[in-house]
Amino acid sequence: MQRRGLVEREECETDRRGAAFRLTSAGRSAIVRAAPNHVEAVRRLVFDALSPDQVTQLACLTGSLLDHLHDSLRSGRATAPTPD
Template sequence: MGDEPRWLTGAEMGTWLNLTQILMLMPTALDRQLRDEASLPHTHYHILSALSSSADRSMRMTELARQAGTTTTRLSHAVASLEQRGWVVRKACPTDKRGQIAHLTDAGFAVLAAAAPGHVAEVRRLIFDHLTEEDVARLGAITAKIVPVLNDRS
């Protein structure tokens, strides 16, 4: 027989259940607000936002997929939809013939700028309006410990 599993303590189980509720409910809540107010799925908002924060509003598709927490195939479909709207253009990577770079257009930036105030208000309403400054600092420290583990795909 193998080693006994390290079962969660009562406190860990309660925290885990709260976290899973957040992970399950948050994407739907953010998506609903963005679709209702900006006719924009949260996934597309996230892509536009990531591009707007990068140098020259451009990013390699592989890096954009990593930041969006998705596969390159799924990202490619989303970017194709954004391209059809004129919000993103794809270009060949000058240093890697197989690579592509996504670039946020001025039209895409305008859509993002119009959607951002409502999105930020919803994030505040759902999360930060319920936390003290100390809570925010603790949450930041906690998530900073977890994100690298999730990004480690080795």
């Protein structure tokens, strides 16, 4: 994606082992072009296979996971593992 000009790589300010990526205007344009087909594919391949109750369950599960991730980030527990 970097070679295609869709993202730019930057050094991570908080972790020298990592890197941060920023979306370029060309990258944003690519996302805008891809979004309708992506949404249709997710609907067809995922949501069409689920009942309304299963979609509700999926929303609850992903909501719980996101809450846990946000809590971990806020508390500083969500860090990359250190090599042994």
